[in-house]
Each structure stands twice: as C-alpha cells, then as structure tokens.
Amino acid sequence: MFFSIIIPLYNRPQEIKELLESLTLQTYKQFEVLVIEDGSVMDAAEIVRGFATTLDVTYYVKPNEGQGFTRNYGFERARGDYFIIFDSDCLIPADYLEIVNNSLNLSWLDMYGGPDAAHPSFTPIQKAISYSMTSPFTTGGIRGSKKNMGGQFHPRSFNMGVSRKVWETVGGFIITRSGEDIEYSIRVHAAGFKIGLIPEAGVYHKRRTNFMQFYKQAHFFGRARINIYKFFPRQLKAVHFFPALFTLWLIFTLVANVFGWRLADLCNFLLAVYILLIFFHAWWKNKSAKIAFLSIATAFIQLTAYGLGFMQDLARRIILKQF
Template sequence: MFFSIIIPLYNRPQEIEELLNTLTEQSYTAFEVLVIEDGSTLDAKDIVASFQSKLDIHYYFKPNEGQGFARNYGFERAKGDYFIIFDSDCLIPEDYLENVKNHLYNEPLDAFGGPDAAHPSFTPIQRAISYAMTSVFTTGGIRGKAKNAGGQFHPRSFNMGLSKKVWEKVGGFILTRLGEDIEYSIRIHQAGFKIGLIPNAFVYHKRRTSFKQFWKQLHFFGRARINITTFFPKTLKLVHFFPAVFTLFLIITLLANLFFEVLAPTFNFFLSIYILLIFFDSWSKNKSAKVAFLSIFASFIQLTAYGFGFMQDFWKKLILKNKL
C-alpha cells in the first residue's frame, strides 16, 4: 500500500520543516510527500530541498488559489493508492502510517480521518486551544468521533485520507475554503463510498499560537458552517446553533448585570457553574492549573467567535437571501 502525503503551504516555512522532520521518523516508509506552495511570498523551497535525501519528496509552486485547490493540484500529481492531506501546522506520530495501513487492511475504507491532540511540547495557550476544540463543554466532543453532528463522520482536512478511486470518481475540492472539507466529505458519502474514523491515526495539531489568531480562525469556521448549508441545507442541525445561543446568553448576562439587577444573579450562577466545569475538566485532562485557567478563555473564544461568524452569515446568506 503506497501513500501520497499532500501538504498545502502558504508562508509557513518553519511549520513545514517541523512536519517533514516527523515524516522522516515514520515506521512505515512506502510513501511520497508532495508540498504544494500556494503562491507564498515566503517560500520553503530550500527547506523542502534539504529533505531530498531523507524522503521521497516533491515540491511544487503554483499561483495562490487557497488550500482546497492546492490539494487538488497535489491529487493530480500523486501516485499513491491513498492520498493523505495534512495541514502544515501538524506533527505526525511515528506510527501514524503504520496504524492507517493496518486499519485499511483489516477494515477497508474509501476515505478516512483521524483525531487530533496536543503535543507535550505545545505552549499552554496551544494546549488550552486544543482543549477548547475537543471538549464536550464546547464542541460537544464530536471532533475525532465516529459520528459528527449530522450523524455521519466527516473527516477534517488537517488529517484526512481518500483512495485514488474516490478522486477519480468524485473529483477534488470545489471550494477552496469556508468548509471545503465537510462539503467534500458530503459528496464522497453521496457517491456511495465508505468513510470512517481511524481512532489511533491521530496527529498533533498546533492550531493557532495566540488567542487573537484563534478568534479569527473560529469566526471563519462559524461562517463556513453557513456556507456548507447553502450547498446542503439539510446538514444544518440544532447542535450547530449552540455557539450562537451561548453568545446571545453572554450578551443577555451582560445586559442583566447593567440594567436588570434582579435577574443578574440567576444568569451569573449558571455562567459560574459553566466556568467551573471547564476549569476542572481541563485541569483533569491537562494536569495543569495554568492550562485549565487559559482553557476558560479559549472556550469562550471558541464559542463566541464561532457564534458571531455563524450569526453574521446566517443573516446575510440565509435570511436576507430568502427575502430578496
């Protein structure tokens, strides 16, 4: 079984060096690596070239079109039986490909995904962000689970694989961003292919290194959910409204404290319970009071940034469009 690892890259040479270093340590070695530089002004050509003696690696530079179309560019040139796509901010455990190969032999899949985790070397903020993206108190704990909110498993593009047959029949990404991975997964499902989670095929996902960057990313994710809905209206589920509801709850709590003091204690009580649940849950998982404290901020950013992005495009693309 031969794998083609495809990595889109945009102005992140340091990240690709760390990722490629982890690929040199893979216990299963039947793979090639395709780095697709998507119009970067700060390219990684020399860094990729330094791995020529360690990896079967290929470097391509193309005009900037976004990550979805950069992956398509890689698909067109890949030789593998399976194509695996990683984000450039991932670190890959040494047994990743071994675990994928074994799973596919024992339980064949046409497309697959795996979970993400925080590496011990990550900063406290990165670990807090990882908690916020995987906790039952924020995302419902559905990331890295066999079924997502819509009842089907939708691999995410930071850690996603598909067979060459899927590429030949379904094609590639038709969106370059704003939920492109979920849209692609839905089309793979609709084409009758089998998609599944490989639980032990996890990656260490750095995500963002500051809360400001994290806010921008999650605001984008909220907008992406509505973008997917414009293609597949039935995929919008009640659970997708939770961040927006939480955001409205925070606004109402603030207003209650400013103008309706009689109601404030009730809202403050429920908010305090929620904060304590996040703190102690994160502490139990990360074994760090500092990370647990930062997890409160990360969780609130995760929910409110997504909530505002969701409400923004829900109004623009669904409400206003229906009125026109």
C-alpha cells in the same frame, strides 16, 4: 499500499520543516510527500530541499488559490494508491502510516479521518486551544470521535485520507475555503463510499498560536457552516446553533447585570458553573492549573467567535440573501 501525503503550504516555512522532520521517522516507508506552495511570499524551497535525501519529497509552486484547490493540484500529481492530507501545522507520530495501513487492510475505508491532540512540546496557549477544540463543553467532544451530533461523520482536512478511487470517481474539492472538507465528504458519502474514523491515527495539531489568531479562525469556522448550508441545506443541524445561542446568552447576561434584572443572579450562577466545569475538566485533562485557566479563555473565544461568524453570515447570506 503506497501513500501520497499532500501538504498545502502558505507562508509557513518553519511549520513545514517540523512536519517533514516528523515524517522522516515513519516506521512505514512506502510513501511520497508533495509540498505545494500556494502563492507564498515566504517560500520553503530551501527547507524542503534539505529533505531530499531522507524523504521521497516533491516541491511545487503555484499561484494562490486556497487550500482546497491546492489539494486538488496535489491529487492530480500524486502517484499513490491512497492520498493523505495534512495541514502544515501538524506533527505526525512515527507509527501513523503503519496504523493507517494496518487499519485499512483490516477494515477498508474509502475515506477516513483521524483525531488531533496537543504535543507535550506545545505552548500552554496551544494546549488550551487544543482542549477547547475537543472539549465536551464546547464541541460536545465530537471531533475525533465516532459519535457525531451533527449526523454523518465528516473527516477534517488537517488529518484526512481518500483513496485514489474516490478521487477518480468524485473528483476533488469544489470550494477552496470555508468548509471545503465537510462539503467534500458529504459528496463522497452521497457517492456511496465508506467513510469512517481511525481513532488511533491521531496527529499533533498546533493550531493558532495566540488568542487573536484563534478568534479569527473560529469566526471563519462559524461563517463556513453557513457556506456548507448553501450547498447542502439539510446539513445544518440544531447543534450548529449552539455557539450562536451561547453568544446571545452571554450578551443577555451582561445586559441583565447592567440593568439589575432579576434573571441576572440565575445567569451568573449558570455562568459560574460552566466556567468551573471547563476549569476542572481542563485541569484533569492537562494536569496543569495554568492550562486550565487559559482553557476558560479559549473556550469562550471559540464559542463567541464561531457564534458571531455564524450569525453574521446567517443574516447576510440566508436572511438578507446577500452574497
């Protein structure tokens, strides 16, 4: 099988260098790489050119449209039997393509997703962010897992593969940001294609490098869930309200303490238990007290940012019907 690896890029030349370096180490060699510069100010032309002798790589430049339509641009130009999408802030293990090829030959999937994890070289904050994005105490542990409290399994675009037949039948992304990968996988499901997780096909995902950037990303994710609801109302599940309810509970706890309400002691107790659960679980997962402390912060940032973004667009787009 010949794979086409499609990587949208926007103002991240150093990230693409590290990603391409990891692709040169692949044990499975039947693949091409398409790097699509999406209207960047800081382009990566020189960096990509440096891999011309070690990778079958093509570099494209186009006006800024967002990652969804940029992936479509890659689909239109890809030569592969199967398209693989990575975010530019990923590092790919050397046996990734070999694992995917063997898995598809053993049990075919028209579309697949894979998990993500923190690389040993990542900073403590990056490892804490990775923990909070995959923790059972924040996301329920459903990312990179076959279980999905939200219903069908929806591959995420930082690590996603689609067959050429899917592209030719369903087409590409119809929204370019804000939940575009989930919207796409819902349409692929509806078209009758087989979608699943390849749990061994993991990538190392850097994500955002500081608390403020992570807050903005999680806030955007919360808003994206409402965007998906506008296309597919039935895809809004009870689990998607949890960060918003958590945020409201935190606000209530703060108010209860300020005014000395009787429920303040119970709220404080529950909050302490939750913090301790995160701390000790993160410590066990990462073998680091420092990362465990940081994980408390990233977990609260993730839940409150997502919750506020979710409530913002729920009120604006659903209740007030503004666009």
